[in-house]
Amino acid sequence: MIFGGVCKIMKYKTEIDIAINKFIGKKGALIPLLQNVQSIEGYLSKEVMSYVSEKTGIKLAHIYGVATFYTMFRLKPQGRHIIRVCKGTACHVSDANAIMNEINNQLDLSEDNDTTKDGKFTVMPVACLGCCSLAPVIMIDDSTHGKLTPDSIGKILKRYE
Amino acid sequence: MSLVIKVGLASCGLAAGAGEVYDAILKHIKKNKIDAEVKKTACIGMCFVEPLVEIYEDKKKSITYGDVTSESVGNIIDSFSKGKPIEENVIISNILKGSENKTFNKQKRIVLRNCGIIDPVSIDDYLENDGYKALEKSVKDMSREAIIDEIKNSGIRGRGGAGFPTGLKWQFAFNADNKKKYIVCNADEGDPGAFMDRSVLEGDPHSVIEGMIIGAYAIGADEGYIYCRAEYPLAIKHLEIAIEQATEKGYLGDKIFGTDFNFELHIKEGAGAFVCGEETALMASIEGKRGMPSIRPPFPAQSGLWGKPTNINNVETLANIAWIILNGANNYAKYGTEKSPGTKVFALAGKIRNSGLIEVPMGMPLKEVIYNVGGGMKTEKPFKGVQLGGPSGGCLPAELLDTTVDYDSINKTGAIMGSGGMVVMDTSSCMVDIAKFFLNFTQNESCGKCTFCRVGTKRMLEILIRISDGEGEMEDLDTLEELSQNIIKGSLCGLGQTAPNPVLTTLKYFRDEYIAHIKNKTCPAGVCTALLKYEVKEDKCIGCTVCAMKCPVSCISGERKQVHFIDQDACIKCGACYDACKFDAIKKG
Numbered sequence: 170m171i172f173g174g175v176c177k178i179m180k181y182k183t184e185i186d187i188a189i190n191k192f193i194g195k196k197g198a199l200i201p202l203l204q205n206v207q208s209i210e211g212y213l214s215k216e217v218m219s220y221v222s223e224k225t226g227i228k229l230a231h232i233y234g235v236a237t238f239y240t241m242f243r244l245k246p247q248g249r250h251i252i253r254v255c256k257g258t259a260c261h262v263s264d265a266n267a268i269m270n271e272i273n274n275q276l277d278l279s280e281d282n283d284t285t286k287d288g289k290f291t292v293m294p295v296a297c298l299g300c301c302s303l304a305p306v307i308m309i310d311d312s313t314h315g316k317l318t319p320d321s322i323g324k325i326l327k328r329y330e
Numbered sequence: 331m332s333l334v335i336k337v338g339l340a341s342c343g344l345a346a347g348a349g350e351v352y353d354a355i356l357k358h359i360k361k362n363k364i365d366a367e368v369k370k371t372a373c374i375g376m377c378f379v380e381p382l383v384e385i386y387e388d389k390k391k392s393i394t395y396g397d398v399t400s401e402s403v404g405n406i407i408d409s410f411s412k413g414k415p416i417e418e419n420v421i422i423s424n425i426l427k428g429s430e431n432k433t434f435n436k437q438k439r440i441v442l443r444n445c446g447i448i449d450p451v452s453i454d455d456y457l458e459n460d461g462y463k464a465l466e467k468s469v470k471d472m473s474r475e476a477i478i479d480e481i482k483n484s485g486i487r488g489r490g491g492a493g494f495p496t497g498l499k500w501q502f503a504f505n506a507d508n509k510k511k512y513i514v515c516n517a518d519e520g521d522p523g524a525f526m527d528r529s530v531l532e533g534d535p536h537s538v539i540e541g542m543i544i545g546a547y548a549i550g551a552d553e554g555y556i557y558c559r560a561e562y563p564l565a566i567k568h569l570e571i572a573i574e575q576a577t578e579k580g581y582l583g584d585k586i587f588g589t590d591f592n593f594e595l596h597i598k599e600g601a602g603a604f605v606c607g608e609e610t611a612l613m614a615s616i617e618g619k620r621g622m623p624s625i626r627p628p629f630p631a632q633s634g635l636w637g638k639p640t641n642i643n644n645v646e647t648l649a650n651i652a653w654i655i656l657n658g659a660n661n662y663a664k665y666g667t668e669k670s671p672g673t674k675v676f677a678l679a680g681k682i683r684n685s686g687l688i689e690v691p692m693g694m695p696l697k698e699v700i701y702n703v704g705g706g707m708k709t710e711k712p713f714k715g716v717q718l719g720g721p722s723g724g725c726l727p728a729e730l731l732d733t734t735v736d737y738d739s740i741n742k743t744g745a746i747m748g749s750g751g752m753v754v755m756d757t758s759s760c761m762v763d764i765a766k767f768f769l770n771f772t773q774n775e776s777c778g779k780c781t782f783c784r785v786g787t788k789r790m791l792e793i794l795i796r797i798s799d800g801e802g803e804m805e806d807l808d809t810l811e812e813l814s815q816n817i818i819k820g821s822l823c824g825l826g827q828t829a830p831n832p833v834l835t836t837l838k839y840f841r842d843e844y845i846a847h848i849k850n851k852t853c854p855a856g857v858c859t860a861l862l863k864y865e866v867k868e869d870k871c872i873g874c875t876v877c878a879m880k881c882p883v884s885c886i887s888g889e890r891k892q893v894h895f896i897d898q899d900a901c902i903k904c905g906a907c908y909d910a911c912k913f914d915a916i917k918k919g
Binding site for chain 1: 618755
């Protein structure tokens with residue numbers, strides 16, 4: 170079984186309750202509810218999904234189905250900063266792969282291991298950030314960095330604590 | 331008269347450093363006690379010279395500077411104040427000679443009418459530019475049928491990609507007999523290489539909202555959703571502000587303009603699934619389910635969101651509506667071709683000089699779009715192809731540059747207009763690699779419902795990987811074509827039905843390149859790593875040792891001042907030696 174039955178006492182119970190109460194009973198609320206809950210801990214743990222199911226009456230299978238369908242939902246803990254590396258067409262022809270490799274090299278990450286040991290960064294490829302004129306582009310949290318070269322990566326990463 | 335300084339602060343501007351420029355301007359005018367009003371705007375479309383700053387006292391005497399930095403902006407302001415504006419990096423000006431902008435002359439801006447001109451989060455700016463006048467006219471002076479007729483007569487076709495006539499769509503939703511109806515704005519712009527919707531939402535959110543309210547009134551909807559992808563945080567922020575402002579002014583809410591018309595508008599943030607751009611999948615996602623498409627009929631106009639009649643339009647389509655109502659269907663239909671009237675916004679990207687957003691009348695030849703409006707190639711390498719319509723579209727070669735941009739002409743080539751992304755490629759792009767890139771994308775994004783889309787795209791991708799690894803066989807090309815036809819026939823939604831297009835068009839127009847990979851085991855563009863070979867040119871190598879030092883696997887040997895040698899068995903083909911050599915002594919092929 171993927172999930173434990175009874176849910177453990179969660180660290181952020183109050184915050185999670187607030188997020189659930191904001192959406193409970195509203196039509197079509199599951200995705201924004203999960204987005205809100207995810208923003209508290211940065212990911213959706215088994216316990217949290219079970220808890221949401223218990224509180225809302227939405228079947229756990231449905232919650233898990235939604236959480237695994239959309240790429241924005243994460244089932245593993247993630248770093249404090251999210252680095253989204255654009256893999257859109259314009260970035261691809263401007264060698265986005267070299268940017269991805271450089272970030273992975275500097276942070277000692279790989280395709281299967283996307284979060285740094287110190288929990289500072291999580292790196293993920295994304296389809297397109299819509300800043301194609303500035304390709305290749307990455308987005309760290311909500312800020313976009315464009316016209317990158319592998320040499321410019323180090324300086325950008327240093328700005329984040 | 332005080333000075334006005336406008337900074338473009340859309341995502342593209344911000345990515346280029348416009349935020350720092352904005353702060354530097356505030357600091358400079360405060361320190362030097364300059365009487366100036368600093369205004370924010372969004373993207374005017376010239377992303378290639380961001381950050382952009384416009385400066386004027388009198389709007390008729392304005393200068394727009396490009397590539398502005400926080401260091402250069404003080405000088406720009408001071409020289410302008412002294413009446414001797416610097417002439418470096420001037421992009422557009424109506425006072426300096428020789429800076430009339432060619433990019434703009436060929437354009438007709440309807441959708442982008444306010445983008446990069448107004449402050450997107452100021453409803454007063456929008457109102458000053460005829461904002462919400464079309465709504466007032468619609469609600470007060472026009473019958474619902476008359477509005478739909480006006481849209482029908484304009485001939486506008488859905489700008490999301492398929493090109494279905496918008497007026498007809500509204501008519502279907504109007505005809506549906508139900509007290510509860512919905513209108514939805516599809517802002518899930520997922521095509522890699524397209525960013526027009528982002529720019530419109532960031533730069534002129536009220537125009538989309540106004541179009542939606544008019545549509546809601548016409549079809550009889552009292553509730554609406556804007557489904558915006560979460561990768562566009564600034565667009566979502568501007569929409570939230572705009573909805574709040576429009577509600578405050580009474581354009582949203584109950585009894586709009588004192589009539590019985592009520593309309594409530596919500597934003598739904600996407601969660602990262604390309605297939606949600608398909609209308610039935612999008613509705614499933616709004617309902618809080620996995621975004622998987624469903625069989626049509628019933629069409630959304632009969633049974634959409636929560637089983638109620640629903641009308642779905644794309645961002646760009648909706649941004650046209652207010653203009654059509656105010657200026658009339660005939661004025662709109664004056665632009666473009668008979669079957670594709672009006673204008674279309676294109677996102678130019680890739681190896682093109684003026685990358686950014688442009689809006690041109692439909693029917694302009696591709697050549698003119700790329701070479702006149704787009705300024706031609708950015709690199710010294712020649713044009714090889716242009717990718718239209720993202721993962722559902724195709725790559726067109728130089729021979730087809732006379733094709734005009736309208737729905738039917740582009741469809742004939744095997745590509746599609748799509749949402750209007752145009753990625754220009756030079757000879758450094760490999761078409762097998764591009765086909766592989768798109769198949770990888772669609773294969774990842776396939777929701778898994780239809781077998782041919784789920785498994786077929788995977789098999790196609792495997793074949794393409796094999797070809798780019800030099801292990802392809804000639805029969806593979808037939809298999810690719812056969813699989814393509816089956817995926818087109820056997821898929822429920824647009825994602826699957828168009829997924830093979832990038833492969834089919836590259837096979838049709840760039841077949842030689844596939845054959846080179848299979849028969850000669852070479853990649854003519856020098857992209858497919860497995861087929862590359864790096865060798866030292868003996869006559870050029872001076873033995874500086876730089877390549878040996880840069881090589882991550884230490885497979886280059888040689889004494890100082892002696893010709894070096896690359897051990898082919900150990901080489902990982904990373905290209906570090908090629909990039910490092912200053913004497914052109916490494917051969918890549």
